[in-house]
Amino acid sequence: MSAMDRTLGILAATLALALAGPSAHAAGKAKPAAPAAKSAQAAAPAPAAFTPPSNAVEVRVERIPPQREKYATLRFLKENRAWIRACYDRLKEKPVGHSGAAESVDPRFLLYQRLLAEVRSSEDSLTAAEEERKREELFASITDLGKLEAQLDVMDRLLTEQRVRLAELEQDFAGRQQTSLAIVVSGCPAGLALDSLAIVLENNVRVSVPLSADQRAELARGGVLQIFRGLVEPREQLVQVAAQGGVGLSPAPGYLTIEPPRDRLTFLKLDLSRLQAQAGAPSMTASTWTLDSDLHANNDSPGP
Amino acid sequence: MSDQGHGTMRPLRHAPLLAGAALVLLVALAPIEGAAHGPDHPHVGARQGVEQTRAAAVVWAPDAFLVYLENDETLDPDGAAERWGYLYFSPGLKKARAYSVRDGKILVAEDLEMTFEAPPLASQWIDSGAALAAAGEGGGKEFCRDHEGRLDTMLLTRGAFQDGDPDVTTWTVIYGAPHAASLFVVVDATDGKVRRVWRG
Numbered sequence: 001m002s003a004m005d006r007t008l009g010i011l012a013a014t015l016a017l018a019l020a021g022p023s024a025h026a027a028g029k030a031k032p033a034a035p036a037a038k039s040a041q042a043a044a045p046a047p048a049a050f051t052p053p054s055n056a057v058e059v060r061v062e063r064i065p066p067q068r069e070k071y072a073t074l075r076f077l078k079e080n081r082a083w084i085r086a087c088y089d090r091l092k093e094k095p096v097g098h099s100g101a102a103e104s105v106d107p108r109f110l111l112y113q114r115l116l117a118e119v120r121s122s123e124d125s126l127t128a129a130e131e132e133r134k135r136e137e138l139f140a141s142i143t144d145l146g147k148l149e150a151q152l153d154v155m156d157r158l159l160t161e162q163r164v165r166l167a168e169l170e171q172d173f174a175g176r177q178q179t180s181l182a183i184v185v186s187g188c189p190a191g192l193a194l195d196s197l198a199i200v201l202e203n204n205v206r207v208s209v210p211l212s213a214d215q216r217a218e219l220a221r222g223g224v225l226q227i228f229r230g231l232v233e234p235r236e237q238l239v240q241v242a243a244q245g246g247v248g249l250s251p252a253p254g255y256l257t258i259e260p261p262r263d264r265l266t267f268l269k270l271d272l273s274r275l276q277a278q279a280g281a282p283s284m285t286a287s288t289w290t291l292d293s294d295l296h297a298n299n300d301s302p303g304p
Numbered sequence: 305m306s307d308q309g310h311g312t313m314r315p316l317r318h319a320p321l322l323a324g325a326a327l328v329l330l331v332a333l334a335p336i337e338g339a340a341h342g343p344d345h346p347h348v349g350a351r352q353g354v355e356q357t358r359a360a361a362v363v364w365a366p367d368a369f370l371v372y373l374e375n376d377e378t379l380d381p382d383g384a385a386e387r388w389g390y391l392y393f394s395p396g397l398k399k400a401r402a403y404s405v406r407d408g409k410i411l412v413a414e415d416l417e418m419t420f421e422a423p424p425l426a427s428q429w430i431d432s433g434a435a436l437a438a439a440g441e442g443g444g445k446e447f448c449r450d451h452e453g454r455l456d457t458m459l460l461t462r463g464a465f466q467d468g469d470p471d472v473t474t475w476t477v478i479y480g481a482p483h484a485a486s487l488f489v490v491v492d493a494t495d496g497k498v499r500r501v502w503r504g
Contacts, residue, residue, distance in 0.1 A: 073404035233360035235410035
């Protein structure tokens, strides 16, 4: 596969995902994915055959959720919860015995404040007058060349400030990444009328995506459909996926283990083309990759 | 003597069989032992896991901040551990979520069942190694020497154990001993000075 093919593949996927951007699901909120589906439909007229990037790795879809080793955490806190909470409770505000109501201020104190303010005002006036006098003397002695230099200095300063502002913007928009996951599907199972896909992420995030006939047709033509995009915790986690359809399609869910790296966009692609009616979701194939590393990989190596 | 001679010869006749059985047993047990102990993981200071857990916590709740941490595995003499636990609190959700990090990866992510409303830790704090060194000089080493004590726990909090100045983020280093009350050494996490020592 040439570098151009890979780049086109990524561009096709990125375009589909960018079009579906407004439908992005925030983590913890499950919404219907109709806008995403519409976006895929909008990109439908000429779907480019989607090719996974070179750094994509296959993810096993399992029938039974894998067992994870249990680890205890914060044991001291849990064993001594009452004592530690009591320590924190001491920090909280407590009502005092006497009244906290305001009392009258001695009018003399207010008078002193006014006198002090007048003194400072007078000083300011004197200082301003002195500065004005000096400024007039300075202007009188400055030549036209001096004025020009001053203007150049101002322009130089403005340019420097502009650079600083641009650097701040670049830092905010290009430097700040968050850990996120995009789930896309491709392919269409032969002879199966797939009605919808159901995704369950950890922390009980549930996404149900109905598939219209048009969308199934686009998937069959090589299109890609984004069904979820949102923030996820950068840790190993389980994704449950189930396919729902007409008569004969098993509702058995499949389980995938992914580990999104911190501050990167991770793609999880579910390939429906091998979905079998009796086996259900576990017969899907899946792959995952991160967006950034793929772009770097394409930049670094031109490919065969 | 002859009986003893027979006694020593008899096992030798079965030696190859026994050796083979022992070998089979060793081979069979080897993976189990390996799985039980698991691979070694690097010991690190508490600060190593902060960024990873913060990235996770802001996904859980954008307003979450770090309020507490402690070692999840045994501490070594340098104040490093294989695994550290971090607790974040969200004022918006009024909930706390714990993360446990080993080898740069989050192994545990769970909501804390108890209510734990605590102030945020200061942004700058000395790492566990420096805190342990200060605690050792502040009485920890002497305690271990005199009472056959050992280092049990290190935890980082703000205000909980420092009544005089509740705004200070402090390390609390806890030493245990088989026949003596535990020693608590509170170290200022900003300047590394010992603020408080007590037995309990």
